[in-house]
Every structure is written in structure tokens, then in C-alpha cells.
Amino acid sequence: MKYAVDTSKRAKDTDERTGQVLFEALPWIKNITGKTVVVKYGGAAMVDEKLRADVMSDIVLLKILGVNVVIVHGGGKAINRAFDALNFPVEFKDGQRVTTPAAMDVVRQVLVGEVNQDLVTAINRHGNLAVGVAGSDAGTIVCSTLNPELGRVGKIEHVDTTYLETLIKSDYIPVVATVGIGEDGGYYNINADVAAGHVAAAIGAQKIVYLTDVDGVYMDFSDKNSLISNMSLREMEDMLASGTVDKGMIPKLESCCYALHAGVFRSHVINGKTPHSLLIELLTDKGIGTTMHSTEEALKYDEHPLGTLASRLAVNN
Numbered sequence: 001m002k003y004a005v006d007t008s009k010r011a012k013d014t015d016e017r018t019g020q021v022l023f024e025a026l027p028w029i030k031n032i033t034g035k036t037v038v039v040k041y042g043g044a045a046m047v048d049e050k051l052r053a054d055v056m057s058d059i060v061l062l063k064i065l066g067v068n069v070v071i072v073h074g075g076g077k078a079i080n081r082a083f084d085a086l087n088f089p090v091e092f093k094d095g096q097r098v099t100t101p102a103a104m105d106v107v108r109q110v111l112v113g114e115v116n117q118d119l120v121t122a123i124n125r126h127g128n129l130a131v132g133v134a135g136s137d138a139g140t141i142v143c144s145t146l147n148p149e150l151g152r153v154g155k156i157e158h159v160d161t162t163y164l165e166t167l168i169k170s171d172y173i174p175v176v177a178t179v180g181i182g183e184d185g186g187y188y189n190i191n192a193d194v195a196a197g198h199v200a201a202a203i204g205a206q207k208i209v210y211l212t213d214v215d216g217v218y219m220d221f222s223d224k225n226s227l228i229s230n231m232s233l234r235e236m237e238d239m240l241a242s243g244t245v246d247k248g249m250i251p252k253l254e255s256c257c258y259a260l261h262a263g264v265f266r267s268h269v270i271n272g273k274t275p276h277s278l279l280i281e282l283l284t285d286k287g288i289g290t291t292m293h294s295t296e297e298a299l300k301y302d303e304h305p306l307g308t309l310a311s312r313l314a315v316n317n
């Protein structure tokens, strides 16, 4: 009897918590419906198949809520595996993969032929929502050579959003592989963080979310208590200049800065390995990772809409 009482109380607590979570989501859903959100997916957060399927399900949920999601994906780990199998050397300079013309063929096969199609298929299990796009399709991402020492690594010259917008208007989820096209008709390999920032800027996204393998941006990466929940563009630029950020976080933060300067209101860095982190970050009061905002005006624009509603209700009373 004692246990039966405890169980029912526990169940009631859980029901109330579930109700609370759904209630909390309402203003955030109102705020984000009809807006464009670019999700950068890659790295270690992409390796586990079950996790990948869950992230794609969360994206489908956002789409059903009316969010125009555009996925820009990497696949660096899958490229490394393919290089290892072919005995190609894996070499990075300043976070960019040295990409010979032969290596470029492999990068394209892996990113466009495998990773992209796996993500599209994972989404389309829920209905035919996703369309795979190579950055080279329809002249979407046009590149020049970043640095001849890096081979076919692309510097983004231009993003033409015509094809992406056509897909969004028809309610598809574009899934973009970061292979660009050169004026010379050749292909380019683009760092996926960099590409995501440019796509978000060009398409006028409201938000860009980077799913990675850490909980967010740490003030000091060696101190696990220093996770930053919120910072301004200025603070982010100061942090980059201070040299306390290193490894993969540098291209992510540089890409954030680029997108925010270009008019994207918010960027988020969250842990793609935490189940449903995308929904928690975008649809709950507390969020889960690090949020960056461009200006005070943008911060106000994106503030909790219940604040306004609550004051209106008070006046009406």
C-alpha cells in the first residue's frame, strides 16, 4: 500500500512536470514559428546512429511546429575514416583539411554521397520532408581558393539562396553538404562551421544552432564550472581575441560572429550528444547551452514573449 501511494505521487509529479514543460514551450513556439533556423550538425555529435536519428526527429518536430529548418552538416570523422581506408594522409592546417584534388573526390563522395543521404533518409522516415543539397547545386555556395597550400579548400565568395528558398517555400527541409563550386567549375571542400554561418547570414536566418560534443562555450575549458549561458557579440569577440578558446571552438565562434554581424539575431552552441538538446535550447525558458546575441535590440526581440503578455493581462485586469 505504501509503495502504491508513492508510485501514484511520483506519477502525478511527472505528469505535472510534463505539463509544465509543454506549457513553457508555448511562447517559444510562438516566437519561432515561421522563422528560419540554421542547424549546423557535425563532428562527434554525429557519430552515434541512434543519437543522429533522435536529432533528426527533433528537427522534424520543429518543422511541424512551423520552423523553417535548414541543416548544414559536416562529416569530418567520416572523411577521416575514408582517408584511413585509402591510406590518404589526414592533415589539418588552422582547422582546415589539406585537400588534394584526389582527396576532394573522396570528400565529395563521403559528404554528398553518404553523410548527406543518411541524414535525408533519417528525416524522411517521418515523411518526405528532407531534400539533400550539395553546396555546388544550383550555384548555392560559390568558392575561390582559400590558400593554395591547402589545395581544394574553399573560401566562400557568395551564397545564392534561390534554391534553398524554393525548397523552404515548398515546406522541405534542405540538408546542405558543404561542398562548394568554383568559378572554374571545380569542387571545393568547406569547413562546415564556416559554411553554416554564411548560409545563415545569406538566408536571413533568425537563429543558428551549432550542435557539437560539449555543453556549450566555457570561459575556461579546463574549468567545467565555467560554462557560459549567455553572452553578447562583443563579449564573444573579446573572448576570441583573448586566446582562451582553441581547437574546434575557434571556427564555430568566428562563424557565430560572422552570422551575428550579418543580422542573425541569435546563435546557440549546444551539446548534440545530450538527448533533445535542440528542443530544450529552443523551446524552454532555461535552455541548455550557450546563447549569443548580436545587439541589445535583438536580445529584446527574442525575449520571452510571456513577459509582454503577462503585463497586458495585468492591465486588462
Ligand SMILES: Nc1ncnc2c1ncn2[C@@H]1O[C@H](COP(=O)(O)OP(=O)(O)O)[C@@H](O)[C@H]1O
Binding pocket: 042, 043, 044, 045, 193, 211, 212, 213, 214, 216, 217, 218, 219, 220, 221, 244, 245, 246, 247, 248, 249, 250
Ligand atoms: N572555451 C571552450 N569551450 C568549449 N569548447 C572548447 C573551448 N575551447 C576549445 N574547445 C574545444 O572545441 C571542441 C568543439 O569543436 P570541434 O571538435 O571542432 O566540434 P565539431 O566536431 O562538433 O565541429 C570541444 O570538444 C573542445 O575540445
Ligand SMILES: CC(=O)N[C@@H](CCC(=O)OP(=O)(O)O)C(=O)O
Binding pocket: 041, 042, 043, 044, 073, 074, 075, 076, 077, 079, 095, 096, 097, 107, 153, 154, 178, 189, 190, 191, 192, 193
Ligand atoms: C576544409 C575542411 O576542413 N572541411 C571539413 C568539412 C567537414 C566538416 O567541417 O565536418 P565537421 O563539422 O564534422 O568537422 C573536412 O574536410 O573535415
